[in-house]
C-alpha cells in the first residue's frame with residue numbers, strides 16, 4: 001500500500017488523502033481580466049516530472065503541500081502551507097469598489 | 102485457399118504482403134504532420150488521403166501504432182450522451198463505426214450489444230430520464246427501463262433489494278456496441294499507407310518550431326521536418342506536446358485501469374455500467390469479461406496497475422453479477438487519460454495559426470475515433486471549423502462556455 005507523510009498526522013495510507021491541484025497564485029478577482037481568471041480556474045501545467053500541489057488529509061481536513069514526481073510516482077517532500085504562505089490573503093473591499101455593494 | 106496456404110508454407114521467401122510498408126527515411130517536408138499514431142491520428146491521416154487528396158502526410162508515433170489508449174481501452178461505443186452537442190457528435194461516430202469494416206475492408210469485429218447504465222438513486226433515475234429525452238429528441242435510440250424490464254433483459258443481474266445500492270432502473274441504449282480496438286488502428290493505418298501516407302513508428306516528437314505564431318518545423322529524434330500544418334493527437338501526453346508549441350491546456354493526465362477475466366463461453370450479451378458502483382463490464386468476442394471503473398485518484402504519467410483498483414472493482418462487480426465469483430482475473434493494465442474539467446474534448450484551432458489539436462479524450466475517446474478522423478481532416482483540409490466540433494474549441498475555457506458531459510461520461514466513458 002502506498003503511503004504519504006502528512007505533516008500533521010505522519011505516515012498514512014494514500015487513500016486517506018485527496019488531491020487538490022497545482023499550487024498557483026490566485027489572481028486578484030477584483031482587478032484581473034476574465035482571461036486571467038479563466039486561466040486560473042481551468043488551465044493546468046500538468047507536468048511530467050516534479051510538481052508542487054495541494055493535498056488534503058481527509059479525515060482531519062488538513063490541507064498541506066506535497067512535491068512529487070508524476071513520472072516515478074514518488075512523493076519528494078510534504079510540508080505545511082505556512083512555508084509558502086507567510087500572510088493571509090487580503091479580502092477587504094478594494095477602494096475602487098467602496099460604496100458599491 | 103488450402104493450396105494458397107500450402108504454397109505459402111512451402112515457399113522459402115514468405116511472399117506475404119507486409120501490412121504496413123517499410124519505413125522510409127523522413128522527408129524534409131510534409132503538407133501535414135500528425136503527432137501520435139493512435140486511432141485518432143491514423144483516422145485523420147486516412148481521411149486526409151482518401152477524401153481530401155492530401156497524401157503528403159506523415160504520422161509520427163513514439164512507440165507502435167495503437168500502443169497508447171487505443172489499444173488499452175475497453176472499446177465501448179455509444180451515443181447516449183447528455184448535451185445536444187455531445188449527442189450529435191457521438192451519433193455521427195456511431196454511424197461511421199457501423200460501416201467501418203466495409204469502409205476499411207478490414208474486420209473491426211463491431212458488435213452491437215445494447216448498453217445499460219444502471220441507476221441506483223433517485224438522482225440517477227432523473228439524469229437517465231433527462232438523457233433519454235435528449236437522446237430521443239436527436240434521433241438516438243435510448244429509453245428509461247425499470248426493474249421488471251431489467252429482470253427480463255439481463256437475467257444474470259442481481260436485482261436484490263438487500264444490497265448496498267439496489268438497482269432502481271437503467272438507461273437502455275440498444276445500439277451500444279464494442280469493437281476490436283487494435284483493428285481500428287490497423288485498419289486505418291493499412292488503408293492510409295496504401296494511399297501514400299507515411300507512418301513512422303518509433304519516432305518521438307521532441308520539439309515544435311514556432312515562428313511568428315506559425316509552426317515551421319517539427320523536430321523528432323530522427324530529424325526535423327518542415328510542414329504546412331501540424332496536428333497533435335497524443336492523449337495522455339497532450340499537455341507535454343502542446344507545451345512544445347507554447348500552448349497550455351485545461352487537462353490533467355490521470356491513469357485509468359481496466360482488466361479482463363479468463364475467457365468463458367458467451368454468457369453476457371449486453372454492456373452493463375453502474376456510475377454509483379464505479380464499474381462497467383462486457384464480454385468480448387473471445388469470451389473474456391472486460392471490466393473497468395473510474396480513473397485513479399490522482400494525476401500521474403504512469404501505466405502501473407494496482408491491487409487497490411482490482412479489489413475495489415471486484416467487490417462492486419460481484420454485487421451486480423455474483424455468479425462471476427469463481428472466475429479468475431487474467432490481465433490488468435492502465436492507460437494515461439487526458440481529462441478535461443467538463444468531460445468534453447478539446448478539438449480544433451489553437452493560438453498557433455497552423456497547429457491543430459485533438460485532445461481531452463480522457464476515458465471516452467475510442468468511440469469518437471471515426472468522427473474525429475473525418476472532422477479533423479476536414480478542418481485541416483479546408484481550414485474551416487466544422488460546426489459539429491465547434492463547441493469543443495479550446496477557447497471555450499476563455500469565455501466559460503463549457504460543455505458539461507460529466508453525467509454521461511465519467512464512469513460510463
Ligand SMILES: Cc1cc2nc3c(=O)[nH]c(=O)nc-3n(C[C@H](O)[C@H](O)[C@H](O)COP(=O)(O)OP(=O)(O)OC[C@H]3O[C@@H](n4cnc5c(N)ncnc54)[C@H](O)[C@@H]3O)c2cc1C
Nearest residue numbers: 137139140141163169170171174175177306436466467468
Ligand atoms: C483503460 C481505458 C479504458 C477506456 N475505455 C474506453 C471506452 O470503453 N470507450 C471509449 O470510447 N473510450 C475509452 N477510453 C478512452 C480511449 O481509449 C481514448 O480516449 C482514445 O483511445 C484516444 O485515442 P488517441 O488516438 O487520441 O490516443 P492514443 O491511442 O493514446 O494515441 C496517442 C499516441 O501518441 C503517441 N505519442 C505520445 N507522445 C508522443 C510524441 N511526443 N511523439 C510521437 N508520438 C507520441 C503515443 O505513443 C500514443 O500511441 C479508455 C481509456 C483507457 C485507458
